[in-house]
Amino acid sequence: xxxIWELPGTEIAARIKGxxxxxxxxxxxHLERIESLNPEINAFITITPELARATADEVDAxxxxxxxxxxxxxxxxxxxxxxxxxxxxTTAGSRILEQYRPPYDSTVVQRLRVAGIPIVGKANCDEFAxxxxxENSAYxxxxxxxxxxxxxxxxxxxxxxxxxxxxxxxxxGTDTGGSIRQPASxxxxxxxxxxxxxxxxxxVIAFASSLDQVGTFGRTVQDxxxxxxxxAGHDPMDATSIPEPVPDYGAAMRDDIKSLRVGVVKDWxxxxxxxxxxxxxxxxxxxxxxxxxxxxGEVELPVFRYALSAYYLIAPAECSSNxxxxxxxxxxxxxxxxxxxxxxxxxxxxxxxGDEVKRRIMLGTYALxxxxxxxxxxxxxxxxxxxxxxxxxxxxxFDVLVGPTSPTTAFKIGxxxxxxxxxxxxxxxxxxxxxAGAAGLSVPCGLADDGLPVGLQILGPPLSEDLxxxxxxxxxxxxxxxxxPPLWGTA
Amino acid sequence: MAITxxxxxxxxxxxxxAFTDDELDRFARQLSAILEHAEQVTELATEDVPPTSHxxxxxxxFRPDEVGECLPQEKALSIGPEIEDGRFKVPxxxxxxx
Numbered sequence: 001x002x003x004i005w006e007l008p009g010t011e012i013a014a015r016i017k018g019x020x021x022x023x024x025x026x027x028x029x030h031l032e033r034i035e036s037l038n039p040e041i042n043a044f045i046t047i048t049p050e051l052a053r054a055t056a057d058e059v060d061a062x063x064x065x066x067x068x069x070x071x072x073x074x075x076x077x078x079x080x081x082x083x084x085x086x087x088x089x090t091t092a093g094s095r096i097l098e099q100y101r102p103p104y105d106s107t108v109v110q111r112l113r114v115a116g117i118p119i120v121g122k123a124n125c126d127e128f129a130x131x132x133x134x135e136n137s138a139y140x141x142x143x144x145x146x147x148x149x150x151x152x153x154x155x156x157x158x159x160x161x162x163x164x165x166x167x168x169x170x171x172x173g174t175d176t177g178g179s180i181r182q183p184a185s186x187x188x189x190x191x192x193x194x195x196x197x198x199x200x201x202x203x204v205i206a207f208a209s210s211l212d213q214v215g216t217f218g219r220t221v222q223d224x225x226x227x228x229x230x231x232a233g234h235d236p237m238d239a240t241s242i243p244e245p246v247p248d249y250g251a252a253m254r255d256d257i258k259s260l261r262v263g264v265v266k267d268w269x270x271x272x273x274x275x276x277x278x279x280x281x282x283x284x285x286x287x288x289x290x291x292x293x294x295x296x297g298e299v300e301l302p303v304f305r306y307a308l309s310a311y312y313l314i315a316p317a318e319c320s321s322n323x324x325x326x327x328x329x330x331x332x333x334x335x336x337x338x339x340x341x342x343x344x345x346x347x348x349x350x351x352x353x354g355d356e357v358k359r360r361i362m363l364g365t366y367a368l369x370x371x372x373x374x375x376x377x378x379x380x381x382x383x384x385x386x387x388x389x390x391x392x393x394x395x396x397x398f399d400v401l402v403g404p405t406s407p408t409t410a411f412k413i414g415x416x417x418x419x420x421x422x423x424x425x426x427x428x429x430x431x432x433x434x435x436a437g438a439a440g441l442s443v444p445c446g447l448a449d450d451g452l453p454v455g456l457q458i459l460g461p462p463l464s465e466d467l468x469x470x471x472x473x474x475x476x477x478x479x480x481x482x483x484x485p486p487l488w489g490t491a
Numbered sequence: 492m493a494i495t496x497x498x499x500x501x502x503x504x505x506x507x508x509a510f511t512d513d514e515l516d517r518f519a520r521q522l523s524a525i526l527e528h529a530e531q532v533t534e535l536a537t538e539d540v541p542p543t544s545h546x547x548x549x550x551x552x553f554r555p556d557e558v559g560e561c562l563p564q565e566k567a568l569s570i571g572p573e574i575e576d577g578r579f580k581v582p583x584x585x586x587x588x589x
Contacts, residue, residue: 100570101570102570103562103566103567103569103570104562104566195547196546196547197547197549210544210545210546236554239552240545240547240549240552242547242549303535305531306531306532306534306535308528309528309529309530309531309532310529310532312525312528312529313529313532320506327507328572329571329572329579329581330570330571330579331570331571331572332570332572333572334572334573338582339582339583340582340583340584341581341582341583341584342507343582344581344582345507346507346508346509347509349506349507349508350508350509350510353508358508358518359518359521359522359525361506361508362499362502362503362506362508362518362522363522363525363526365502365505365506366494366498366502366522366526367529369502369505375533376529376532378542379532379533379537380529380532381542381543381544382535382537382540382541382542382543383532383535383537384542384543384546385540385541385542385543386535386537386540388543388546420521420524420525421524421525421528424525424528435543435546436546437545437546437547438546462546462547
């Protein structure tokens with residue numbers, strides 16, 4: 001008989017509904033696991049036992065009153081520390097917000113409360129979601145549950161590691177250039193980057209506003225899908241939120257994938273820098289999709305090789321503008337004894353921001369400065385149009401595209417820390433989807449020859465989440481269960 | 492294109508960041524490498540290609556102009572580092588008249 005924390009979220013919720021276990025017991029079991037594993041993994045910046053127990057108790061009360069509970073009621077969740085919770089410290093992984101307690105809930109958190117999903121903690125992340133390894137957090141790196149010497153990926157590394165180590169069955173992250181899918185891949189869990197505008201960003205600390213999107217993690221496709229169903233949908237508080245109804249993702253997952261057209265991105269499979277073990281796992285996964293009845297073809301997307309360059313102009317430009325608000329006046333850290341406002345601004349920011357954030361602010365300020373705007377930001381926005389067109393052309397022939405999520409498995413802590421460009425290359429396969437505002441997910445497809453997890457990336461046009469879940473769930477069923485990380489039974 | 496140490500210092504002033512001499516050198520080196528990679532975008536012919544600033548077709552999002560609930564002033568100010576008389580307080584902006 002497995003421990004309660006070993007089960008997928010939907011299974012836990014079913015047991016709570018059936019009265020086999022209380023939501024309070026489920027939350028306590030996960031809090032215990034966090035207490036024993038977090039000192040090593042550092043997946044959480046802040047643990048929130050009171051908040052979690054209050055929600056769990058409410059779920060138990062609602063159940064005893066005979067109220068109908070949602071598909072994930074009582075299932076604990078790790079919330080990336082970039083989403084605001086009323087009165088709970090929200091740091092965005094930065095020193096500058098070390099003492100910041102937002103005065104309101106993000107829309108996502110409001111919806112989690114309504115759904116009875118207990119938030120067990122604020123998950124560690126790269127500072128302001130800028131990074132691919134979680135080493136840019138001011139609160140220390142997160143360690144990958146598969147190998148504590150390695151990174152979990154980033155920027156939502158704490159969210160991914162928490163789910164991988166079963167400190168929570170569910171997690172929320174954000175994905176601006178791959179920050180959900182890449183850590184999902186490196187940590188061996190499911191990670192979903194929904195369509196831009198599918199989930200409200202009200203109360204989500206901004207990085208690059210034309211790209212940022214909130215999404216979900218789970219150990220199963222079903223968990224990640226139901227969680228997305230819980231938080232997705234139009235929100236009048238976010239003008240970029242899409243006013244379209246949210247489909248029943250649970251229903252979508254039951255269908256098979258016979259005669260579905262699946263395009264393998266050839267440029268990614270044959271490009272330089274792809275670890276051979278990753279390529280082999282992906283080929284195996286594609287073969288399995290074929291066996292399930294999908295029609296497999298190949299697609300070339302030559303414009304995508306410019307996507308990374310365009311992204312590293314657009315995202316820093318928008319970041320330099322968004323982060324201008326951290327000036328020591330309205331929120332967060334304030335430098336002491338400044339003699340005038342310019343000194344206050346400069347010292348506050350210099351003390352409060354880490355190196356990667358400074359680099360991106362500098363890059364963005366430069367790219368937007370007089371004389372460079374057209375050559376950099378303007379040009380990058382045109383490339384963005386070409387990336388969208390390239391996707392559209394591919395979707396005339398294929399229903400979904402597949403390939404690796406990340407060129408490599410998890411790398412060692414410190415390995416790329418001094419070479420920002422090498423770090424940026426971890427996102428080379430995830431970035432085009434963000435530029436296009438489209439949907440994508442990463443589903444584990446086994447371990448590479450180095451014993452580390454590999455993620456299969458499945459991409460679709462905007463608002464194709466139901467289709468992506470259908471493909472991922474069919475793949476997951478065909479694949480069967482995967483091994484657990486080595487520390488699974490130690491806590 | 493390489494970005495010089497002087498340019499880094501200029502951009503830092505625009506961005507309200509201060510760097511030590513070592514940091515100026517390091518940032519000049521790192522930003523040059525990143526910009527060199529980013530400049531690949533100039534290889535693509537983009538004449539007549541419209542720019543995309545928002546990937547999803549959504550335009551002119553309006554809502555009725557109605558008074559609703561909002562964050563009370565006191566709560567909104569509660570996150571400020573220094574508050575006085577219902578306002579955020581900052582050090583002197585102007586020079587004192589001589």
